[in-house]
Amino acid sequence: MPKVIIDGFEIEVPAGTTILNAARQIGGDLVPPAMCYYSKLKDSGGKCRTCLVKVTKGSNTDPRPMPKLVASCRTVVADGMEVANITSPEVLDARKGVVEFLLINHPLDCPVCDQAGECDLQDLAFEHGSPKTRYEFERRTFEPIDIGDKIKLHMNRCIMCFRCVFLADQLTPERLHGIMNRGDHAEISTYIEKAVDNDFSGNMIDVCPVGALTDRTFRFTSRVWFTNPVLAHRQCNTCCGKTILWMKGDEVLRVSARTTFYGEVEEFICNTCRFEKKNAADWIMEGPADISRHSVIAQNHSHTMQVLKNGVPQYDDSQKPTPKVKSEIE
Amino acid sequence: MRLTNRYKVVSDKKMTFAEKLYLPAIATGLGITIRHFFKQKVTISYPEVKREYAPVFRGRHVLKRDENGAERCTACGLCALACPAEAITMLAAERKRGEEQLYREEKYAEKYEINMLRCIFCGLCEEACPKEAIFLTDTHVTAEFHRDDFIYGKKQLVEPVDNRIDVSKRGKPSGRL
Known part of the structure; x- marks a missing residue:
């Protein structure tokens, strides 16, 4: 199995793994962000360029560095490969440029957009x-x-x-x-x-x-940070029926699929579960969904309140890999 | 533990004859009173004379309209999120075709309520607003007979088209880019 070093952290991954997935196995700050890559979707990735990294050493057999920054979601690891992500100023600079390009035609309508807060x-x-922005032309x-x-x-x-x-x-x-x-x-x-x-x-x-x-059924009804995410499931013949309900009081405002730490859907759900079942009685509630403490959605404290009701104040970060502080790596 | 150096030990010793007369003490006291006749007054006669408010004074809120008279507020909820007293609630609605003159953005606040009894006039809503829609003015929240009347809706908050409220003196809250 090839060994790869990413920002000074060594990990052994199966052959054919991409740099991005190897970094995700290490976890923490050194994971490159990805806007287009989606592990559940075959052939996705390579479009947005936010996951660019610098390969400082190609492999043990060919130790030359790669001439340009590479998209980590599409580049497969080789044995002895050394990768710099947040330790390379060149990568951070390139990423800043990529963000600027992505935002060239993106309107600044976060106050209107329903995605704001989970975007x-x-x-x-x-x-x-x-x-x-430095962009002066018509979007x-x-x-x-x-x-x-x-x-x-x-x-x-x-x-x-x-x-x-x-x-x-x-x-x-x-x-x-x-x-x-x-x-x-x-x-x-x-x-x-x-x-x-x-x-x-x-x-x-x-x-x-x-x-x-x-x-459209959730359009403008509420901002996400005023809703409480609740894990729920129901018996469904077409899909797994496991969802997150975004609730306000006893009202189900929106139903979405459960996501992993990297914001990817765990199991896809059907339209009946998503759009039609907007009654709390349709669902079996499991408890509050885990929201990162750093997310704006955590501002409503629904998770903390629920946990405190059960008498054990705790934050479940089990899904989250141990964070590596930038200074630790440098 | 001694909390201050300006303490005095109280004693109940017998007063002397001069002290028992109280005359010197009365004279000292009168002296202090008379001195204040010649000092500048600290009070004003309120309704006739009014003190100027500091430019940073934070009174009741106003929801501004833009230069065309359309409401600026887009019900993004950031003021409600920033509010430490949780005094602000709102309900958003989608702008329909033909309402462009009324509302500036695609989405607008159908209901916008501030509970003035909860509000602590900290001005964080003003600072959070990305649309420069909400401002705190130099007018006061007046007294009411019923608690319900302190929940100000859009009727009280949105500035009238023909009677704009000047907030230019307040300037942009600090920290905004």
Whole structure:
């Protein structure tokens, strides 16, 4: 099994593992952020360039460094490979540039967007971007489109990660949407606003890293940080039925699939669970969902309150790998 | 443990004859009183004379409109999130076609309520607002007979189109880019 050193941490991974996945096995700050790569979707990745890393040593047989920064989600590890992510100023600088490019056409409408508070691009820009834009030209704009009666497409916010296209390709028997045009004119489209009405089409809301695809049944009802995420399940014939309910009081405002630490869906859920079952009585509640203490969603303290009710004040960070502080690595 | 150096030991010793007369003490006391006649007054006659408010004074809130008269607030909820007293609640709604003159953004606050009894006038809502919609003015929250009347809705908060409230003196809250 090849051994790879990432930011000074050595790990042995099966052959064929990408640098990104090897870094995720180490965990902590050295994991490159990813906007387009999605471990559940085959062939995803390589589009957004946020996961760029520097390979300082190719392998034991060929120790030359790679000439350019490489996308870690697409580069497979080799034995003896040495990778620099946050220890390389070049990588951090490149990432800042990538964030700036991603934000060129992305509108600053976080106050309006339903994704705000759980948006990958928001987190990425906060951590790696610059506070001001240098872009002076007109941003490309589109009118929001309804694809079906349950999903809203805001093409303005799309960053062309292709996740929803891969999802439609791999999860559903027939693909109803894709990318039209090319380059700067590229856009997600259903071809003459055809409705996407597959049983699993709602999952494209969950895989979308930004607010381009949002739930119309949840549209503008509440900001995510005013809702309480609750783990729940129900007997469902089409999917696993395991979900997170986003509740306000006894009202179920939104249903979404459960996600892993890296924001990837654990198991895809069907549209019946997602859009139709908005009664608390439809669900068997398991308890509060784990939200990172650093997330704005944790501001409503629902998790803490629930835990305190049970008498044991604790934060369950078991899913989260031990964080490595930047100074520790340097 | 001694808390201060300005302490005095109290004694109940017998007073002398001069002290028993109280006359010197009365004279000293009168002296202090008379001295204040010639000092500048610290009070003002309120309704006729009014003190100027500091520019940082934080009174009741106003929800501003933009230069075209459309409401600036987009119900993003950041003021409610920043509010330490949890005094702000809101309900968002989607702007319909033809309402562009009324609301500036795609989403607007259908209901916006501030409980003035809970509000501590800290101004964090003003600082959190990304749309420069909410400001604290130099007017007061007036007394009411019923507690319900202290829950200010959009009717009380949104500035009238024909009677704009000037907040230019307040400037931008610190810390904004």
